[in-house]
Amino acid sequence: xxxxxxxxxxxxxxxxxxxxxxxxxxxxxxxxxxxxxxxxxxxxxxxxxxxxxxxxxxxxxxxxxxxxxxxxxxxxxxxxxxxxxxxxxxxxxxxxxxxxxxxxxxxxxxxxxxxxxxxxxxxxxxxxxxxxxxxxxxxxxxxxxxxxxxxxxxxxxxxxxxxxxxxxxxxxxxxxxxxxxxxxxxxxxxxxxxxxxxxxxxxxxxxxxxxxxxxxxxxxxxxxxxxxxxxxxxxxxxxxxxxxxxxxxxxxxxxxxxxxxxxxxxxxxxxxxxxxxxxxxxxxxxxxxxxxxxxxxxxxxxxxxxxxxxxxxxxxxxxxxxxxxxxxxxxxxxxxxxxxxxxxxxxxxxxxxxxxxxxxxxxxxxxxxxxxxxxxxxxxxxxxxxxxxxxxxxxxxxxxxxxxxxxxxxxxxxxxxxxxxxxxxxxxxxxxxxxxxxxxxxxxxxxxxxxxxxxxxxxxxxxxxxxxxxxxxxxxxxxxxxxxxxxxxxxxxxxxxxxxxxxxxxxxxxxxxxxxxxxxxxxxxxxxxxxxxxxxxxxxxxxxxxxxxxxxxxxxxxxxxxxxxxxxxxxxxxxxxxxxxxxxxxxxxxxxxxxxxxxxxxxxxxxxxxxxxxxxxxxxxxxxxxxxxxxxxxxxxxxxxxx
Amino acid sequence: xxxxxxxxxxxxxxxxxxxxxxxxxxxxxxxxxxxxxxxxxxxxxxxxxxxxxxxxxxxxxxxxxxxxxxxxxxxxxxxxxxxxxxxxxxxxxxxxxxxxxxxxxxxxxxxxxxxxxxxxxxxxxxxxxxxxxxxxxxxxxxxxxxxxxxxxxxxxxxxxxxxxxxxxxxxxxxxxxxxxxxxxxxxxxxxxxxxxxxxxxxxxxxxxxxxxxxxxxxxxxxxxx
Numbered sequence: 001x002x003x004x005x006x007x008x009x010x011x012x013x014x015x016x017x018x019x020x021x022x023x024x025x026x027x028x029x030x031x032x033x034x035x036x037x038x039x040x041x042x043x044x045x046x047x048x049x050x051x052x053x054x055x056x057x058x059x060x061x062x063x064x065x066x067x068x069x070x071x072x073x074x075x076x077x078x079x080x081x082x083x084x085x086x087x088x089x090x091x092x093x094x095x096x097x098x099x100x101x102x103x104x105x106x107x108x109x110x111x112x113x114x115x116x117x118x119x120x121x122x123x124x125x126x127x128x129x130x131x132x133x134x135x136x137x138x139x140x141x142x143x144x145x146x147x148x149x150x151x152x153x154x155x156x157x158x159x160x161x162x163x164x165x166x167x168x169x170x171x172x173x174x175x176x177x178x179x180x181x182x183x184x185x186x187x188x189x190x191x192x193x194x195x196x197x198x199x200x201x202x203x204x205x206x207x208x209x210x211x212x213x214x215x216x217x218x219x220x221x222x223x224x225x226x227x228x229x230x231x232x233x234x235x236x237x238x239x240x241x242x243x244x245x246x247x248x249x250x251x252x253x254x255x256x257x258x259x260x261x262x263x264x265x266x267x268x269x270x271x272x273x274x275x276x277x278x279x280x281x282x283x284x285x286x287x288x289x290x291x292x293x294x295x296x297x298x299x300x301x302x303x304x305x306x307x308x309x310x311x312x313x314x315x316x317x318x319x320x321x322x323x324x325x326x327x328x329x330x331x332x333x334x335x336x337x338x339x340x341x342x343x344x345x346x347x348x349x350x351x352x353x354x355x356x357x358x359x360x361x362x363x364x365x366x367x368x369x370x371x372x373x374x375x376x377x378x379x380x381x382x383x384x385x386x387x388x389x390x391x392x393x394x395x396x397x398x399x400x401x402x403x404x405x406x407x408x409x410x411x412x413x414x415x416x417x418x419x420x421x422x423x424x425x426x427x428x429x430x431x432x433x434x435x436x437x438x439x440x441x442x443x444x445x446x447x448x449x450x451x452x453x454x455x456x457x458x459x460x461x462x463x464x465x466x467x468x469x470x471x472x473x474x475x476x477x478x479x480x481x482x483x484x485x486x487x488x489x490x491x492x493x494x495x496x497x498x499x500x501x502x503x504x505x506x507x508x509x510x511x512x513x514x515x516x517x518x519x520x521x522x523x524x525x526x527x528x529x530x531x532x533x534x535x536x537x538x539x540x541x542x543x544x545x546x547x548x549x550x551x552x553x554x555x556x557x558x559x560x561x562x563x564x565x566x567x568x569x570x571x572x573x574x575x576x577x578x579x580x581x582x583x584x585x586x587x588x589x590x591x592x593x594x595x596x597x598x599x600x601x602x603x604x605x606x607x608x609x610x611x612x613x614x615x616x617x618x619x620x621x622x623x624x625x626x627x628x629x630x631x632x633x634x635x636x637x638x639x640x641x642x643x
Numbered sequence: 644x645x646x647x648x649x650x651x652x653x654x655x656x657x658x659x660x661x662x663x664x665x666x667x668x669x670x671x672x673x674x675x676x677x678x679x680x681x682x683x684x685x686x687x688x689x690x691x692x693x694x695x696x697x698x699x700x701x702x703x704x705x706x707x708x709x710x711x712x713x714x715x716x717x718x719x720x721x722x723x724x725x726x727x728x729x730x731x732x733x734x735x736x737x738x739x740x741x742x743x744x745x746x747x748x749x750x751x752x753x754x755x756x757x758x759x760x761x762x763x764x765x766x767x768x769x770x771x772x773x774x775x776x777x778x779x780x781x782x783x784x785x786x787x788x789x790x791x792x793x794x795x796x797x798x799x800x801x802x803x804x805x806x807x808x809x810x811x812x813x814x815x816x817x818x819x820x821x822x823x824x825x826x827x828x829x830x831x832x833x834x835x836x837x838x839x840x841x842x843x844x845x846x847x848x849x850x851x852x853x854x855x856x857x858x859x860x861x862x863x864x865x866x867x868x
Contacts, residue, residue: 104660216662254764329659
């Protein structure tokens with residue numbers, strides 16, 4: 001394609017190709033830095049050309065603030081014969097929305113983005129939709145690539161030539177759509193004959209907002225209890241996987257996702273209205289409703305005490321991100337803001353901590369004097385009575401046996417009588433009353449109870465926990481005070497390594513891929529790359545020996561390339577320590593500080609709590625122990641008395 | 644979070660950090676002794692290109708998942724992982740061609756992966772199984788062929804067969820439901836460029852849609868019928 005012409009006949013030429021899509025490619029324009037051209041692959045219909053012309057004429061500053069709206073048409077002749085494409089503002093520094101809502105790519109592409117940022121972007125998307133709707137146009141093809149975001153959280157809608165355009169009762173349809181963002185009532189329908197409505201756009205908007213707030217999850221992707229359910233089917237059948245009604249739709253939300261209520265009940269309600277079946281009859285929340293709700297949510301955000309990267313809805317009692325993080329799911333980068341106003345005062349905090357008095361001394365109940373109980377007295381009487389009977393039987397037996405032997409000569413009967421008499425006598429002698437038996441079993445039970453209570457006392461009611469916590473706080477305080485010394489030491493170390501580090505960065509700036517190395521072609525470069533050997537700094541004998549296909553001669557070539565670069569390196573002491581190393585050190589210290597501050601910040605409260613807890617436990621356990629002590633004394637004295 | 648006592652399944656972090664819908668692609672590669680020399684070298688380079696092409700596309704890098712099974716003997720060279728974290732292995736050629744067992748292993752792997760997606764609540768596209776061979780099965784393959792037929796009919800996966808020089812195209816024809824393709828002049832790179840392009844298209848298409856793929860069996864393409 002050589003020369004193109006604008007609607008005013010001005011000639012233009014295309015520069016580098018920026019990207020290629022299904023319908024056309026996007027190019028830079030020579031001499032026009034802030035604009036790009038989209039050139040169609042295939043000749044477009046007259047209706048499509050008309051639509052572009054209309055869009056060009058209908059452009060407004062307001063539309064251009066939120067979209068890459070066509071501002072001029074491109075023809076292949078100066079006399080406006082055939083439309084080959086159009087000119088639109090160049091959108092630079094913006095990234096597709098999927099780079100933001102997917103946690104893994106977000107952590108790379110938007111390293112500082114926290115949940116507040118995501119809410120903010122969601123509201124901005126709603127604003128951009130609202131602007132387009134103001135002019136009665138419809139976006140139609142809402143998807144993961146047509147919304148782009150900048151690092152400051154502003155958004156732009158791109159691929160505007162697919163919008164549905166309304167002009168003087170004439171409608172130019174949006175003939176495309178992505179099923180994941182298509183409302184249930186349009187699933188499986190051909191877009192070439194359907195007039196899109198704001199209510200349809202609101203569905204796509206709802207999906208996008210959900211993806212932003214819910215860590216890239218799709219609202220209809222869940223565990224369907226009825227087997228396989230592709231996204232389109234789930235959408236068509238209203239199987240929104242979250243919320244109270246999910247069960248009735250036989251859906252379960254995926255594991256390790258936040259409950260929808262953790263976004264506030266008003267946001268949860270908007271989602272339910274967007275994805276439920278009542279949404280079909282024109283009642284999905286509009287962009288304006290979303291703007292209000294999201295702005296409101298952004299004012300109800302609280303920061304997490306543990307991680308400066310965590311922000312969440314302030315009605316929740318715990319940080320939901322910390323819960324996920326404890327399961328190994330790190331969804332936000334841990335970054336401390338350096339400009340944060342420093343209100344931390346070590347002396348003040350330590351003063352507060354050390355002023356807490358330890359729990360009052362713990363005294364175990366002393367032994368108690370008891371009197372034998374009535375039961376014991378009657379048991380003792382029983383015992384004496386039985387002993388007496390035993391003696392009577394004993395002597396009667398002796399007498400009887402004597403009589404049987406000497407007077408009647410009945411020796412056998414005499415022996416039998418003697419035995420029976422003796423056994424009966426012994427039985428009475430060793431008689432134990434019921435109470436006395438009970439005493440023995442009670443004693444065992446009581447000893448167990450006592451031991452148990454004493455164990456609890458040692459564990460919960462002594463000052464150990466308080467002392468340990470205080471000691472931890474003291475350690476934290478010492479570490480905090482030592483941080484500046486630590487920083488000094490690390491800086492000294494960096495200084496000492498300055499030459500090596502400078503050399504390292506110098507070597508790192510030489511990418512193997514871009515270098516000419518004898519005997520190392522693109523294929524071998526790819527192999528090296530796949531082993532993580534990317535720059536001259538990565539080249540070491542041990543690293544290369546891991547790479548298959550690199551024998552001594554190739555290794556030598558790589559090593560000599562590195563040697564050559566090393567010989568070209570000139571150390572510049574005036575450069576100081578590399579900023580990257582300084583940043584790393586500052587981050588390290590910030591993280592250490594944060595950790596210690598957390599310990600100290602919470603120490604006062606925790607110590608108070610531990611103290612109260614110990615004192616409460618002590619009161620309770622002391623009562624328990626006193627009761628047991630009393631019972632024990634009673635049993636002991638009773639036992640002693642009876643015996 | 645509905646239930647704090649839910650166990651954490653293996654791979655939870657993977658799906659939490661990247662909940663994009665997945666489009667799984669299993670490469671079922673013949674690395675029998677006859678692939679030794681140039682063919683295995685070209686194949687290895689083709690896989691590297693496959694990875695590079697997929698990772699260059701930010702959306703496909705998160706959606707396309709690659710797994711490699713080689714035979715013989717049937718071995719899982721790498722488990723399913725998204726293109727951005729996939730590391731191309733260095734395959735070596737030896738052994739015979741137990742294609743039947745390898746296909747069954749591949750079908751199980753795909754089934755297993757789909758189950759993992761379902762449990763994690765991750766949407767997915769129809770999996771692709773891509774068989775590349777230069778020989779004929781040395782084991783019983785009829786039951787594998789039967790399973791492929793059933794799977795294709797029910798839409799459980801799409802099975803593609805590519806024959807390199809020396810492949811028994813008659814048997815491939817009986818194994819795959821789709822017309823097997825014959826690789827021209829060891830053009831593995833072109834094959835993998837085409838495959839990555841197809842995966843990119845699939846990862847942007849409607850799940851379960853008719854495949855929008857370029858015909859590789861054109862005069863300039865890498866295959867003949």
